Amino acid sequence: MPLPYGYTTQNIKQFFIKMTEKHIQLITEAVGNKSQRFIENTIELLEEGATVPFISRYRKERTGGMDEVQIRLIKDLIQKYTDLEKRRETILKAIDEQGKLTDYLRNKINGTYNPTELEDFYLPYKRKRKTRASVAKEKGLEPLADLIFLQKNIQPEREANRFLNKNVASLEEALQGARDIIAERINEDQEARNRVRNVFKREAMIRSKLVRGKEEEAAKFKDYFDYEEPLKKCPSHRLLAIRRGEEEGFLRVYVKPEEEEVFYRLERQFIKSDNGTTEQLVLAIKDSYKRLLGPSIENEFRGLSKDKADEEAIYVFAENLRQLLLAAPIGQKKTLALDPGFRSGCKIVCLNERGDLVEHTVIYPHPPQSRQMDSKDVLYDLIDKYQIEAIAIGNGTASRESEGLIRSMKFNRPIDVFMVNENGASIYSASDIAREEFPKHDVTVRGAVSIGRRLMDPLAELVKIDPKSIGVGQYQHDVSQSLLKSRLDGVVESCVNTVGINVNTASKHLLTYVSGLGERLAQNIVEYRAKNGSFKSRKQLMKVPRMGDKAYEQSAGFLRIRAGKNALDNTGVHPETYSIVEQMAADLNCKVADLIQNKSLRQQIQLRKYTTKEIGLPTLQDILKELDKPGLDPRGKAQSFSFSEGIESIGQIREGMTLNGIITNITKFGAFVDIGIKVSGLIHVSQMADRFVSDPMEVVKLNQQVQARVIGIDIKRERIQLSLKS
Numbered sequence: 001m002p003l004p005y006g007y008t009t010q011n012i013k014q015f016f017i018k019m020t021e022k023h024i025q026l027i028t029e030a031v032g033n034k035s036q037r038f039i040e041n042t043i044e045l046l047e048e049g050a051t052v053p054f055i056s057r058y059r060k061e062r063t064g065g066m067d068e069v070q071i072r073l074i075k076d077l078i079q080k081y082t083d084l085e086k087r088r089e090t091i092l093k094a095i096d097e098q099g100k101l102t103d104y105l106r107n108k109i110n111g112t113y114n115p116t117e118l119e120d121f122y123l124p125y126k127r128k129r130k131t132r133a134s135v136a137k138e139k140g141l142e143p144l145a146d147l148i149f150l151q152k153n154i155q156p157e158r159e160a161n162r163f164l165n166k167n168v169a170s171l172e173e174a175l176q177g178a179r180d181i182i183a184e185r186i187n188e189d190q191e192a193r194n195r196v197r198n199v200f201k202r203e204a205m206i207r208s209k210l211v212r213g214k215e216e217e218a219a220k221f222k223d224y225f226d227y228e229e230p231l232k233k234c235p236s237h238r239l240l241a242i243r244r245g246e247e248e249g250f251l252r253v254y255v256k257p258e259e260e261e262v263f264y265r266l267e268r269q270f271i272k273s274d275n276g277t278t279e280q281l282v283l284a285i286k287d288s289y290k291r292l293l294g295p296s297i298e299n300e301f302r303g304l305s306k307d308k309a310d311e312e313a314i315y316v317f318a319e320n321l322r323q324l325l326l327a328a329p330i331g332q333k334k335t336l337a338l339d340p341g342f343r344s345g346c347k348i349v350c351l352n353e354r355g356d357l358v359e360h361t362v363i364y365p366h367p368p369q370s371r372q373m374d375s376k377d378v379l380y381d382l383i384d385k386y387q388i389e390a391i392a393i394g395n396g397t398a399s400r401e402s403e404g405l406i407r408s409m410k411f412n413r414p415i416d417v418f419m420v421n422e423n424g425a426s427i428y429s430a431s432d433i434a435r436e437e438f439p440k441h442d443v444t445v446r447g448a449v450s451i452g453r454r455l456m457d458p459l460a461e462l463v464k465i466d467p468k469s470i471g472v473g474q475y476q477h478d479v480s481q482s483l484l485k486s487r488l489d490g491v492v493e494s495c496v497n498t499v500g501i502n503v504n505t506a507s508k509h510l511l512t513y514v515s516g517l518g519e520r521l522a523q524n525i526v527e528y529r530a531k532n533g534s535f536k537s538r539k540q541l542m543k544v545p546r547m548g549d550k551a552y553e554q555s556a557g558f559l560r561i562r563a564g565k566n567a568l569d570n571t572g573v574h575p576e577t578y579s580i581v582e583q584m585a586a587d588l589n590c591k592v593a594d595l596i597q598n599k600s601l602r603q604q605i606q607l608r609k610y611t612t613k614e615i616g617l618p619t620l621q622d623i624l625k626e627l628d629k630p631g632l633d634p635r636g637k638a639q640s641f642s643f644s645e646g647i648e649s650i651g652q653i654r655e656g657m658t659l660n661g662i663i664t665n666i667t668k669f670g671a672f673v674d675i676g677i678k679v680s681g682l683i684h685v686s687q688m689a690d691r692f693v694s695d696p697m698e699v700v701k702l703n704q705q706v707q708a709r710v711i712g713i714d715i716k717r718e719r720i721q722l723s724l725k726s
Helices: 012-031 036-047 052-058 068-097 103-110 115-125 132-138 142-149 156-163 171-188 190-203 219-224 236-247 259-270 278-325 372-385 399-407 425-429 432-437 443-456 458-462 481-499 508-512 518-532 539-543 549-558 575-587 592-597 617-628
Strands: 205-210 226-230 251-256 335-339 346-351 357-363 390-394 416-420 658-666 670-674 681-684 705-714 719-723
Touching: 012 036, 012 068, 036 052, 036 068, 052 068, 052 481, 052 549, 068 103, 068 115, 103 115, 115 171, 115 190, 132 142, 132 171, 142 156, 142 171, 142 278, 156 171, 171 190, 171 278, 190 259, 190 278, 205 236, 219 236, 236 251, 236 278, 251 278, 259 278, 278 458, 278 481, 278 658, 335 372, 335 443, 346 372, 346 443, 357 372, 357 443, 372 399, 390 399, 390 443, 399 416, 416 443, 425 432, 425 443, 432 443, 443 458, 458 481, 508 518, 539 549, 549 575, 575 592, 575 617, 681 705
Parallel strands: 335 390, 390 416, 681 719
Antiparallel strands: 205 226, 205 251, 335 346, 346 357, 658 670, 658 705, 670 681, 705 719
């Protein structure tokens, strides 16, 4: 981090101490309910290169048990204040180069930690292109502006006569130039800007109007053709929809309060007398607001409201993604995956228990070919040949018909049937990753494989797809793309490390998200495994090229060795605490394996006996939990599902019906439900429960199976309203 402007010391460590005292205080306040000591420890761990999952899981004593959300907030705030210091340095340097950096101004700039306030301090010194005020100053009209602005007891028209020359041809030109100078001063006055901000904060309205002549093209934005509501009450999805209409050229959008309230506030600040200058000053105030101050603060509030909407939309997207990634797998079962279609047929792939492709074909059970008997014969043969245990059906076109085909078949053993959300499968099938995995197969085969693998292990398969393409959010293309990527990458990293990864079966793409690894080390692990066979212990990871002590420390606890030499290698117990478990076993006169298998032995452990300066009860309790469930997948097991019989189109639905469905997407205003037809139903947040619900995620989860009652149907607009109320 660069030294702030004006500091002469080159001792970065000393600078870091000076610089961070206020920042740590601000971060502590933002995180809340944690002492400054824990915040300092967390910052130190992040500075040392520790990852968020590692810190939250294995450094609870140093952080006071902070979770990933709090630690990510600290990480974000460190970046925010780092950027603020860089901006402060730039501003101080720019003002100093103009010879205008007084001690008073330096102290004011160094004393603020508010980015908006910092920019307000800089505004009068910011280099500008030629303005009306700068032109007036060049004509020598600044003394006239001073007389009016200071409200001297003068007659402005009489005083303006003194400024007429070859550059100023008339009294009106002189007075206009003076007002231009005053208008710029008002715009650059920090108190004036804050007064206007306060009015915007309380009373700004967002208004949208249809662009003339765009009625037909803008039909999807019909709700916003003539719309207004208080900005502070406008929900994120509505704001983003309005902004999209504006960006596509269909809507004109304004964000502003009533002008009279703003004029009143500014006149109270600047008008101190009632004399000949008052009229000119009032004109300058109104011009300043309409031409300079109003548009500036409007842009500021448009940006702030957009940032807030982005945060809310990204939060919803991230939570949806988390639920999707942590969806229950069926595990290592021989699976037949069916990617449904009509004219082009249904793509069929058979996968072994490791997810390897063993056979693929195409069947044509639906119109126009309608070869149902032939299709069933093919399916019976494949199911018997590969001893299929589960069937995955993609939820796209012809999915309902394909499910009906499978349900009509009689198998000689139980086979579970699952509907699988196929969003993003086409993105994967055309990706470099898919071409690398299946260089000899086309996109249709790759897409079907992805559907089957999603059922076997959603997390392992979905990490191969750009999270934005998974289709579990709204307006993901309208929000800040850098913030979206950062948050979604964080969710993927969190999910991967929450579950824990089998190092002997994980793909390079899955290993990339493991704490401390990254793409290069993930590739090295895969190559080492291919050359030397399966890993027998975590210690063996140290033989992987470029696996240093730090990378091993950060990653080892999240990598599992199934059936390895050391039973602890299949748990979330970190190798750095193996000695504690070994001591526990020794004290009970047994082996570590006995401790894992025998609950009565574990109940005899007195945790306080094993506390040290570095290891406290939080870590010891986590160790005990891991010994209770070694290798257990925290995601549970997937449940089979079938849609309501006899419902294959919107025309067959009637109000009052209760339909089986699966939650496919959750927004701030409700949840979308796949009910087995082309059109999804919507459960509005007001229909979520027999009580008030502020957030749909309080009630429903992604992939949750529900029974919802139909309360409204609009066939023309293809809308189905559902309810979960009793």
